[in-house]
Amino acid sequence: MTATLTRPGTETNGTPAAARRRRRNRIRPGTILVASLLAFGTIVPFLAVFILALSPEGARTIPFQLPDEWTLDNLIAVLTARNFLRWTLNTTIYSIVSVVLVLITAAMAGYAFAKKRFPGREIMFWSFLATLMVPTQATIIPLFVLVARLEGIDTFWGLIVPTLANSQAVFLMRQFIMGLPDELFEAAKIDGAREWSIFWRIVLPLTTPILATLGIFVFLWHWNDFLWPLIIAQTDEMRTLTVGLASLNQEAVSQARLMAAAAITVIPCLVVFAVLQRYIVNSVAASGIKG
Amino acid sequence: MTSTTPVSALGRQKRRGSTTAARSGMWAGILFVLPMLVLFVIFRFVPSLGAIGMSLTDYKLSGDYSVVWFDNYTRMIADDVFLGALTTTLVYAAIYVPLVVVVSMVTALVLNRLVWGTGFFRGALFLPYVTSFVLAAVIWLWIFASDGLVNGLLTEAGVDPYPFLTGNQAQVLTSLAVVSAWRGFGYSMLILLAGLKNIPDDLLESATLDGANATQRFFRIVLPLLRPVVFFVLVIETIAAFQVFDTIYVMTGGGPSRASYSLVYALYDQGFKFFDFGYAAAIGVAIFLLVFVISLIQRRFLDRSNT
Numbered sequence: 001m002t003a004t005l006t007r008p009g010t011e012t013n014g015t016p017a018a019a020r021r022r023r024r025n026r027i028r029p030g031t032i033l034v035a036s037l038l039a040f041g042t043i044v045p046f047l048a049v050f051i052l053a054l055s056p057e058g059a060r061t062i063p064f065q066l067p068d069e070w071t072l073d074n075l076i077a078v079l080t081a082r083n084f085l086r087w088t089l090n091t092t093i094y095s096i097v098s099v100v101l102v103l104i105t106a107a108m109a110g111y112a113f114a115k116k117r118f119p120g121r122e123i124m125f126w127s128f129l130a131t132l133m134v135p136t137q138a139t140i141i142p143l144f145v146l147v148a149r150l151e152g153i154d155t156f157w158g159l160i161v162p163t164l165a166n167s168q169a170v171f172l173m174r175q176f177i178m179g180l181p182d183e184l185f186e187a188a189k190i191d192g193a194r195e196w197s198i199f200w201r202i203v204l205p206l207t208t209p210i211l212a213t214l215g216i217f218v219f220l221w222h223w224n225d226f227l228w229p230l231i232i233a234q235t236d237e238m239r240t241l242t243v244g245l246a247s248l249n250q251e252a253v254s255q256a257r258l259m260a261a262a263a264i265t266v267i268p269c270l271v272v273f274a275v276l277q278r279y280i281v282n283s284v285a286a287s288g289i290k291g
Numbered sequence: 292m293t294s295t296t297p298v299s300a301l302g303r304q305k306r307r308g309s310t311t312a313a314r315s316g317m318w319a320g321i322l323f324v325l326p327m328l329v330l331f332v333i334f335r336f337v338p339s340l341g342a343i344g345m346s347l348t349d350y351k352l353s354g355d356y357s358v359v360w361f362d363n364y365t366r367m368i369a370d371d372v373f374l375g376a377l378t379t380t381l382v383y384a385a386i387y388v389p390l391v392v393v394v395s396m397v398t399a400l401v402l403n404r405l406v407w408g409t410g411f412f413r414g415a416l417f418l419p420y421v422t423s424f425v426l427a428a429v430i431w432l433w434i435f436a437s438d439g440l441v442n443g444l445l446t447e448a449g450v451d452p453y454p455f456l457t458g459n460q461a462q463v464l465t466s467l468a469v470v471s472a473w474r475g476f477g478y479s480m481l482i483l484l485a486g487l488k489n490i491p492d493d494l495l496e497s498a499t500l501d502g503a504n505a506t507q508r509f510f511r512i513v514l515p516l517l518r519p520v521v522f523f524v525l526v527i528e529t530i531a532a533f534q535v536f537d538t539i540y541v542m543t544g545g546g547p548s549r550a551s552y553s554l555v556y557a558l559y560d561q562g563f564k565f566f567d568f569g570y571a572a573a574i575g576v577a578i579f580l581l582v583f584v585i586s587l588i589q590r591r592f593l594d595r596s597n598t
Contacts, residue, residue, distance in 0.1 A: 026406070027406055027407050028404060028405075028406070031401055031404045031405055032405065032407065032408065034401050035401050035402070035405055035408070035412045035416075036412075038398055038401065038412075038415075038416055039411075039412055039415035039416060041473075042415055042416055042418050042419050042473070043415055043418060045419075045430045045431070045434070045473075046418070046430075048430065048433070049430055052433070064440055064443075104326075105326045105327045105330065106327065108323040108324070108326060108327065109323065109324045109326070109327035109328070111323055112319070112320040112321075112323035112324040113324065116316050116317070116319055116320025116323065116324075117316060117317060117320060118316075118317045118318075118320035118321045118324070119317070121320065121324075124324065124328065127331075127336070128327075128331055131331070131335045131336075131339070133583065134335075134339055134579055135530065135533070135534055135578060135579060135582055136534075137534055137536070137555050137558060137575060137578055138339075138342055138575040138576060138578050138579035139335070139338035139339050139341070139342050139575065140338075140558075140562075140575065141342065141345060141558070141562050141568050141571045141572040141575055142337070142338040142339075142341030142342050142344075142345050142572060143334065143338040143341075144562070145341070145345070145350070145354075145568060146333075146334075146337065146338060146341065149354075161330070161334070162334040164330050164334075165327070165330040165331045165334045165335045167331075167335075170327060195319040195322075195323075199323070220421055223423070224422065224423035224424070224425075224426075225423075226423065226424065226425055226536075226537045226540075227536055227537070227555075227559070230540075231559075231562075231563055242423050242425040242426075242537075245425050245426065245429060246425050246537075246540060246541050249428075249429055249432070249541055255433065258429060259429075259433075262426055262429050262430070265423070265425075265426055266422050266423075266426050269421045269422050269423075270418075270421070270422075272421070273414075273418065273421045277410075277414045277417075278410065278414075280417075280421070281413055281414065281417055281481060284478060284481040284482070285481050285482065285484065285485035286485075
């Protein structure tokens with residue numbers, strides 16, 4: 001805590017409000033220093049991953065020092081080794097397909113809960129929400145047995161479909177659509193629009209902001225997901241990047257190779273974050289999305 | 292819905308129209324909710340009931356089972372491995388929750404005081420949250436390993452290496468809590484920051500004029516006003532603590548000698564190493580009950596101190 005208080009009574013000129021504004025807008029070097037130290041602690045580990053990934057194999061990395069020469073060998077070796085590209089493809093399919101399917105089904109359900117009346121609406125909505133109380137780990141055994149019975153082990157549908165029942169997504173879509181004026185939908189109906197085209201032409205375009213926010217989070221959840229892909233992917237071919245990275249960690253892979261794999265795993269997250277940072281950060285505070 | 296009070300001359304016709312509209316709206320509602328409903332019934336409700344059902348059987352990999360009623364639960368109370376995992380998880384939560392809440396609070400307070408570079412620092416501090424626990428674990432393994440970065444520096448400085456991941460339970464669980472907190476504090480930080488922004492400046496101004504120092508302002512004004520937000524953060528972080536798995540799986544594999552063997556790890560082992568699905572399901576039910584009871588206690592505790 002830096003002590004930058006102005007003593008009472010030193011506000012000689014201007015109104016108290018102006019003095020307050022001046023005080024509030026004062027740049028506090030101490031605060032910036034503390035913030036910089038904290039940011040150092042969050043950024044440097046990522047820099048370390050990339051530096052180690054670009055260091056020659058067997059280079060001295062402890063205590064930390066920059067390599068004498070930089071190399072792409074590790075990245076190339078990892079990308080061409082075994083199933084790494086396959087894992088990347090799996091993760092991409094898992095994330096992208098999940099995003100599209102969650103957004104469509106959650107928007108449909110959110111629209112129905114917000115603007116339609118049908119029997120069982122309330123109880124259905126609240127029982128969806130109640131599932132937020134149940135940790136996924138608590139149901140993962142019966143879920144695994146169910147998917148196994150349906151022959152979904154080692155398949156994409158077994159990986160993707162069970163993760164689509166997302167109560168947070170439904171809740172956020174409902175809240176957002178409830179805020180849209182009824183007149184819009186009535187006007188569309190008077191113009192003769194069918195329900196499905198109302199959904200595609202009115203609901204989806206108007207919910208773009210919340211769809212984008214949710215899309216980012218669903219992408220990150222799936223890209224970073226671990227336990228479910230770990231138990232569903234039984235062959236090396238079906239692994240996702242997180243599962244693959246964990247398995248590389250267990251094998252006797254060199255530090256440089258492991259960090260190269262880690263770097264490739266994290267790049268999409270960093271790109272998504274760099275491009276959409278303000279959007280992501282604001283939406284957490286506004287909507288309380290929790291991964 | 293007051294829009295259905297039409298001109299009386301058109302009353303009858305309109306009413307008939309609106310009932311057909313309502314009926315078609317009803318069917319549309321059902322059709323629109325149907326895909327999600329099917330997903331929820333099959334992949335949420337059935338497994339939730341299934342967890343309870345399976346926990347009363349000795350369900351095996353082959354699919355054969357017989358009902359054993361509460362055998363899994365009586366076995367659980369006598370099982371040293373399970374009880375050890377329960378203790379480990381409680382100790383871990385006792386370390387992780389205060390750590391992550393304090394870090395989130397401190398970083399939120401710092402961000403709230405910034406008037407310059409806010410966007411950059413917010414983004415930088417939130418950065419680890421967009422990555423996976425697995426990635427965080429891989430990075431911190433390089434930092435915490437016995438031949439890792441910190442111990443390399445310690446050796447260089449002539450200090451004995453510190454057993455981050457090989458020491459006693461408190462040492463290992465603290466290291467794991469640091470990694471999980473590093474990866475996860477950004478979310479709680481943003482929630483607390485949003486709460487801080489809602490505290491009116493005037494209150495703090497007048498307290499300052501009355502001679503309250505920063506500590507007094509924090510404990511007398513900021514914290515009481517922030518109580519609901521702090522409660523929310525406490526609940527979600529406690530639940531996160533009981534679900535810890537990824538970090539442990541990558542960094543210690545539950546070791547050394549079960550020092551970091553958490554409940555979810557025990558569930559994973561019973562289910563996917565020993566294929567004892569009935570027992571694993573019972574552990575899942577226990578995790579659910581534990582999380583449920585803890586959030587009830589927290590709610591009660593905070594409600595009471597609120598009045």
